Every structure is written in C-alpha cells, then in structure tokens.
Amino acid sequence: MCLMKTLHVQASRPYDIVIGQGLLSGTGAMARTVNTGNRVLLVSDSHVAPLYAEQVLDSFRKAGYSASLFTFQAGEERKRLATVQEIYARLAAENLTRGDLLAALGGGVTGDLTGFAAATWLRGVDFIQLPTSLLAQVDSSVGGKTGVDIPEGKNLVGAFWQPRLVVADINTLSTLPPAFLADGMAEVIKAACIQDAAFFSDLENSDALSSLNAADTVRRAVDIKRRVVEADERESGLRKLLNFGHTLGHALEKHYNYQYSHGRAVGIGMMLVTQAAERAGLTPAGTADRIGSLLTKYGLPTHDPVPPEQYLANAALDKKRSAAGLDLVLLRDIGRAFVHPLPISQLDSFFL
Ligand SMILES: NC(=O)c1ccc[n+]([C@@H]2O[C@H](COP(=O)([O-])OP(=O)(O)OC[C@H]3O[C@@H](n4cnc5c(N)ncnc54)[C@H](O)[C@@H]3O)[C@@H](O)[C@H]2O)c1
Numbered sequence: 001m002c003l004m005k006t007l008h009v010q011a012s013r014p015y016d017i018v019i020g021q022g023l024l025s026g027t028g029a030m031a032r033t034v035n036t037g038n039r040v041l042l043v044s045d046s047h048v049a050p051l052y053a054e055q056v057l058d059s060f061r062k063a064g065y066s067a068s069l070f071t072f073q074a075g076e077e078r079k080r081l082a083t084v085q086e087i088y089a090r091l092a093a094e095n096l097t098r099g100d101l102l103a104a105l106g107g108g109v110t111g112d113l114t115g116f117a118a119a120t121w122l123r124g125v126d127f128i129q130l131p132t133s134l135l136a137q138v139d140s141s142v143g144g145k146t147g148v149d150i151p152e153g154k155n156l157v158g159a160f161w162q163p164r165l166v167v168a169d170i171n172t173l174s175t176l177p178p179a180f181l182a183d184g185m186a187e188v189i190k191a192a193c194i195q196d197a198a199f200f201s202d203l204e205n206s207d208a209l210s211s212l213n214a215a216d217t218v219r220r221a222v223d224i225k226r227r228v229v230e231a232d233e234r235e236s237g238l239r240k241l242l243n244f245g246h247t248l249g250h251a252l253e254k255h256y257n258y259q260y261s262h263g264r265a266v267g268i269g270m271m272l273v274t275q276a277a278e279r280a281g282l283t284p285a286g287t288a289d290r291i292g293s294l295l296t297k298y299g300l301p302t303h304d305p306v307p308p309e310q311y312l313a314n315a316a317l318d319k320k321r322s323a324a325g326l327d328l329v330l331l332r333d334i335g336r337a338f339v340h341p342l343p344i345s346q347l348d349s350f351f352l
C-alpha cells in the first residue's frame with residue numbers, strides 16, 4: 001500500500017512534489033506524465049546508486065525510456081564543474097536530445113549537479129528530482145536552485161532551473177546515516193520557526209521521524225518551502241526568510257573551512273541570532289531556549305566550542321549581504337519571521 005501526497009508548486013514552470021512511501025518503483029510512470037522523450041540519464045552517487053538505482057532504471061524502462069546510469073563518487077568535493085563535464089560527455093555519447101530527461105537520485109549534491117547539467121545541456125532539458133536525503137527532500141530539491149562549487153566558494157556558479165517533478169520516497173530515509181538525518185532536521189526546525197508555530201509544537205511533542213510521522217514531517221516542511229518560493233521564485237524578498245540561522249551558520253562553516261555539517265551550523269546560527277534578538281528586545285525571551293530544546297531532541301548541538309567573536313567577521317563577507325549590510329532573519333515569535341537589516345558596523349554590538 002503506498003500512501004502519497006501531492007503538493008503543487010506554482011512556479012514559472014509549475015510542477016508537482018509527490019511524497020510517500022515506496023514511490024521509487026513508480027518513477028517512470030510518473031515521469032511520463034511530464035515528459036514524452038525517449039531517453040533518460042539517471043545521475044546518482046556511489047552511496048545511493050547501489051541501493052536504489054536499479055529499481056528506478058527498471059521503472060523508466062517499463063515506461064518506455066531507454067535509461068542509463070551515471071554514478072559519481074559521493075561527497076561535496078564532487079559538486080564541481082569537472083563532474084558536470086563528465087555528465088555532458090555521457091549526454092553527448094548517448095545523444096540525449098531536447099525532449100529527453102535527466103533524473104537526480106540522491107542528496108542535495110546530486111540534485112544541484114544534475115539540475116545544473118539539465119539547465120545548461122542544449123540550453124535546458126527536463127529534469128526530475130528523486131531526493132533521498134532528508135535535506136534534499138525538505139529543502140534542496142524544491143525551489144529550482146541548481147549549481148556547483150568552485151575553489152573560490154560554495155554554490156558560486158549556478159542557474160535557476162525548475163524540476164518538472166519531485167518524487168520524495170520516504171522509505172529511502174531508512175538507509176540515510178543518522179548524522180545526515182539530524183542535518184536535515186535543522187532545516188525542518190528552521191521551516192517551523194519561520195512559518196508554522198503548530199508544526200513547531202508538533203516537533204516538540206512527538207517524534208517527527210518515526211515511521212508513522214516521517215512522511216507528514218517532510219510534507220509540512222516542504223510545504224513551507226513551497227509557499228515561500230512560490231511567492232518569491234528568485235529571492236528578492238520573502239525567500240530571504242529561508243536564511244534564518246544561515247548568516248552565522250555560514251560564518252561558522254567558513255571558519256572550519258566547510259569541514260563542518262551545514263545542519264549543525266544552521267542550528268547554532270538560529271540559536272545565536274535568536275539570543276541576540278532577545279537581548280535587543282526584538283524576540284520574546286525564552287524563544288532561543290525552545291529552539292535549543294528542539295535541536296537537542298533531534299541530535300543537534302546548540303553551540304560550538306569556538307565562540308562567535310572568532311568567526312563573526314566572516315558574516316561580513318556573506319555572499320548574500322547587500323552594500324548596506326546584512327539582512328538578518330529574526331523571529332517575531334515562533335512561526336513568524338521578519339527581515340532585520342543590520343549595518344555591518346553594528347555586527348559586533350548586535351551579536352557580542
Ligand atoms: N539547491 C538548493 O536550494 C539547496 C538547498 C540546500 C542545500 N543545497 C546543497 O545540498 C547539498 C547538501 O545536501 P545533502 O546533505 O543531501 O548532501 P549529499 O548529497 O552529499 O548527501 C549526504 C550523504 O548522504 C548519502 N545519502 C543520501 N541519501 C542516502 C540514502 N537514502 N541512503 C544512504 N545514503 C544516502 C550521500 O551519498 C552522502 O554521502 C550541499 O551541496 C548544499 O549546497 C542546495
């Protein structure tokens with residue numbers, strides 16, 4: 001029995017997000033509802049491909065596609081142009097034409113890489129996302145941001161390119177290492193913080209990742225991202241709210257030269273910015289404590305041994321800063337976020 005929920009994203013090119021258990025074997029048939037091509041290249045990494053690629057390839061073949069697999073070594077280090085070039089070489093060898101399809105099976109690295117290849121191959125071909133990490137299911141597979149890292153920085157090269165379909169099979173989370181589950185939970189907690197107080201309470205009062213609740217957790221978190229990106233596809237305003245916890249989170253990640261988990265950094269970033277906002281009287285007292293309890297509950301730290309004064313200056317280099325300063329995201333309350341412009345000159349006094 002496969003229960004599924006479908007969310008519809010009203011983007012420049014609208015698409016569905018299908019969430020449920022045991023969906024991967026139906027991928028080909030679902031792809032057929034959005035694409036009429038002959039060929040599909042399935043892209044996956046060396047951890048995920050051995051677990052799930054065969055059933056996805058099978059389903060594509062049953063739906064009449066000529067399907068093949070491109071696998072790369074798992075890890076952020078491979079999210080770069082060299083890997084995209086290897087994908088182009090395969091697309092050329094297999095003569096993948098304008099009406100054909102790419103499919104990303106894996107975490108955010110696979111999705112970002114594949115989406116970027118799809119955005120640029122023949123100036124844009126269809127692609128679908130089959131996210132298998134919690135982070136990819138609730139965050140990176142939705143919204144249309146694709147791209148790669150270059151030595152000068154993470155995600156500096158990319159394109160907005162919407163998927164034609166997202167299929168999140170919750171069963172794949174059973175093989176995801178616990179550290180990556182916790183990583184994804186940071187984005188789930190962030191989503192609740194910025195938009196949905198009732199969801200936040202449910203995260204407090206039940207086990208969001210139990211087999212009973214996981215699909216619902218993914219659905220609610222992704223629905224928050226859906227609403228935000230629908231309202232602001234290209235990040236001019238509302239989409240900034242998704243950066244809650246990310247300004248200091250990125251600064252901390254940079255301090256560790258990106259050898260630090262993104263989810264853990266975002267959790268610490270949410271704590272620091274909320275504590276500072278409480279001191280400034282902008283957020284009700286006790287809010288950071290509630291966020292901290294939730295982080296602890298889902299296996300995430302609330303602080304790092306390195307104090308913020310050692311990495312705060314990195315925030316001034318944030319690629320999302322404007323000339324005037326930083327657009328910090330703060331909480332008016334749990335479930336209600338707002339943008340608080342902060343001149344760089346006030347960075348120290350606000351946080352320290
Ligand atoms: N495009 C966006 O909007 C957006 C948003 C947030 C993050 N990102 C990007 O996402 C990336 C991080 O995503 P991630 O944490 O999913 O990284 P990832 O793709 O490296 O996956 C994490 C690890 O889990 C493994 N894995 C994934 N699914 C698995 C499964 N079901 N079973 C076993 N192992 C599995 C992967 O092989 C990898 O080792 C970063 O590159 C980040 O920049 C993009």
Ligand SMILES: [Zn+2]
Nearest residue numbers: 187246262266
């Ligand atoms: Zn994030």
